[in-house]
Each structure stands twice: as structure tokens, then as C-alpha cells.
Amino acid sequence: MSNPKRLKLDDSVPTQTMVSVLSDDLVEDTPLIDVYVDSIEDPKNISKAIIQLNSCLPILELTHLKRIKGRNILLCPINKICLGDVQSFLEANKFDTSILKNDIRIISVAKIPPKTRRQYEKVNKHWPCNFHSDKYVEKLATNTLFSSDELIKHIQFMRMAIAVANRKEIDGNEKNIGVVVVDPKINSVVSVGYSEELINPSMHAGMVAIRNVAKTQLNSSDSEQNLAGLPKDILLLLRNSFSDVSFGARPFKCKTDLEEPCDGPYLCTGYYVYITHEPCIMCAMAFIHSRTRFSPRIERVDCGAPPGERFLVFQARIYGARASDLQFQSPRVTTPAGIVGFRQDGYILHLPVDHSGLRARHLALKRKGRLRVSFGVKWILSRDFCKLRC
């Protein structure tokens, strides 16, 4: 890659144009299923009908649906019984069919519980259904996850990653990829990453960033701001261009020295990663191993293709503790997963996060007494993943 293209983040882009990039199950409409419905002659019989139906024809897979809509009553999915047999089935199961109008129709209703309010509102029109709003998912879906202050910060650190990628000192044959690792607790840049692939083909920018974080924890100096993760020339460059940003890691303490052990830097726990290019699988997994909290990225969208489709939406999906996971009891608990992104005209930033789903899953398993170990991570990747450049 000689004469690399310069990356830039347009100053004029308003922050409001940032858009979350969500997994398909949150973006698409809730899938539908066809069911039989009938009407009830006399509203007085509604509760009687519900009680009788729930005992003779319970629909376990559709418990998210109400049984009644006005005078209409939901009988069952059409794949259970043929239309002609519904009447006789009900009678055979001691259902008092005289309270029905015997006007069986087929309608489409939500097959699974809706996950976002938008999905709910749409599907609730078909047939009333229950909806438990997940605050985090809702923020993602409505693009309100970050306050404008937070957005400004994210953009600033992303600019910094671009500055690292574009720095003049870089060997012309080295890929111009930049990474900035930030400790959000002290709002300070802990390390930077840049490709060293010419020296060692496995040292992608992401791996270099992680290695540089490790440097801050190995050289435990007592200074308040450990600068070991920032090469001098890059630090100088960034200090000149970003005068209001602080640099350096918190002093690293051993586990035994910490009052609140969760607080101390451990690997990259809680750190934010800003990376100018989609991480390759190796680097993405390296961030997960390192327990970074999330990693936005930015990438140019080539004209022509609709932005949403050209980009990977890689998504770490959590599957609960399976029997095989229980073989060893690992102390590890959570791994970041999921993805958010921003879309700004020609750019997208992604942030793999997802605490909500994970937490919900965790609690559910805990309740069942099944959770003894951590989660595995299952990656669902789009076709485009293999084309990425990191």
C-alpha cells in the first residue's frame, strides 16, 4: 500500500447523524405466524372463553400474545389443525362452541416477542402482545445511547486514531491504520496502535495497541500518568494537535494492592478502543480477550453500495453455559459483545458492546442454578468480514 489514502473525519459532519448499527433481529420486523381467530357473540362470555381455551388449547409458543382482541379470540396457529377440523377439535375438548360466532378467519400475528418498541408498535396492531422494553436496546434502536458530550468525545478520539494512521513518520509501505485506547474513567489516552506488519506480520495495529497497553502495566512507575503505552514521537504529535486531551494510564496496581479489585487496570478491562479500520478476526478477538469495553471504528464507504450493506455487522452473540462449557470452571465472566455503530455520511463507526443481553442471560441462568462459568462467545459474521483489511 504505497501512497496510502488519507483518512479524514469531516469537521462539518453533525454528530446527530451517527446511527447505531444493529443486528438483524432488532432492525427487521418481528416475524409473523398465521393463526385462527373467531369472534365471541356476547362479551359476557369472554372470560369464560379464555379460561376454557387456555385449558383445552394452550399455545405455549405464543404466550407473548393476548388471547383476546375486542371480541375476537385467538384459537391456535394454523399449522396445528386444519381449518375444517377446528370446530370439531374444540367440541371434542369440551369447549362450548356456542359462544363463538363460528366465523373462523386466518390472521397474521407476532411469532416471537417483539424486541424493540418500534417492532412492538407494528406488531401490536396485528394482535395485542406483551412487550418488555429493554432500556439499553431501546437506546441503541433510537440512537440515543450517547449524550452529545459523549459523542463529541468519541469523535475526538476517533480523530486521534486517524491522526495516528496518517502520521508522516510512518513507513510508506506500512498500512495506515490507527488505534487509540482510552481509559474512560480518567478520560485519558492509554496507548496507541499502528501497523508493524513489515517487521512482524502478526503485529497488526490492534495487536500493537494491546501490547502497548501491557507496557503501561509492566513498567509500573509511580507517576500518576504512565506514558509507556505511547511512543514519544506519537505522543508529541498528538499533544500538539489535541491540546485538551490527557495522556497516560493510571498507575498499575497488583490485585492484592487494590481496595476495590474490580477497579484496577487488568488487561484492557473497561478501556475503549478507537480503530480506523474494521478489525480483522484476529484483532477483534484480541480485543475481546483483552476485555475492552467497546471499540468504535471508522471506515470509508465506497460510493454505489448502500452503506448498511457494505459493512460487516459482526456481532458477538452470547450463548449460555452449555454442558461442555461446564467442564472447567473458569473464573472469567463477561465478554463484550454486540455492536453499535455510527454512520456519518461516508463513515461508519462500530462499537461492539452489549451488556444488556448478556446480563439478562446471565441472570436467567443464575436463576436456574445453571450458571457456574462464563459465557462463550459465538460470532455471527457477515459475508463481508473476510474482505476486511486490518
Next chain:
Amino acid sequence: MEKAFHYAREALENQEVPVGCIFVYNSEILAVGRNEVNETKNATRHAELVCVDQVVEYSKAHSLSSSSVFQQVDVFVTVEPCIMCAAALYQLKVRSVTFGCKNDRFGGSTVLDVAKILNPTTAITGGYRAEEAMDLLKQFYKGQNPNAPPSKVKKK
């Protein structure tokens, strides 16, 4: 493979996740490694990547191009390479990977089929002395990873 197990045991003695790895080049052992995550405070220092660095050093010392060396390397590792390492080995185009037991949490074939995405030239086989490798892991996870902080979720 025995050598790889030797290094896995060494990792266990050093309170690291017991994974051992060797790289063979021209029927000679070119690199040996074990997990060094805790001692380097770097979560990417898996046995495989430790070996990768040694190959880079070797190539430099012998004025060889590391990419051509990697293409003739056969990797033996006690546990299925994780997603990260599998991706690394495939990207480096090593000739083959032989592993012991599966890695149900992060495995580069078991959890996510990295090969399907990267279409590597590398041949990969597993299941060699799998029980032995699994036993080592079980021994390790019986004790807590001494360097990991207690989980926040568990505390609540």
C-alpha cells in the same frame, strides 16, 4: 507433540493457562511457546503467538523472509487455537495445525469456524491426545486464575 505438552505443563506450573505449542520447520523445532498472558499482562500472548514471534526472530537472523518460512511451518498445539490464534495462523499461511483437545469457549473451529471465513490454505486436524490436554485445563481451572479480578457480576 510431546514437546508441546511439556510446555503446557510448564505453563501450568507458572499459573498460566496450560497451552503448549511448537512450530516445526524443515523437521526441526523452530519455536516453542506456552501461554504468557498473566506474566506479560497481555491477553494476546497465547502460546501460538509467542511462537510466531520466534519465527520472525529466526527469519531475521537467517535473512529469510518470514512469510515464506511460515508457509512451511507445521504447528502442534495442545488445545485448539482460539479464534484469534486461528485467524493469525491462517493469515500467516502456516502449512498445517495439529491440536489436542477442543476449545469450547474460544475455539477457532468449535465456536466460530474461522476457516470458513478466511478460506485458508492451512490443513487443520484435532483430537490428538485430547484427554491429556483437557486434563491440564481442568487442573488449571480448578484453581482460580489468580490474576483475574473477581467478577463484578458475581459480586452483585
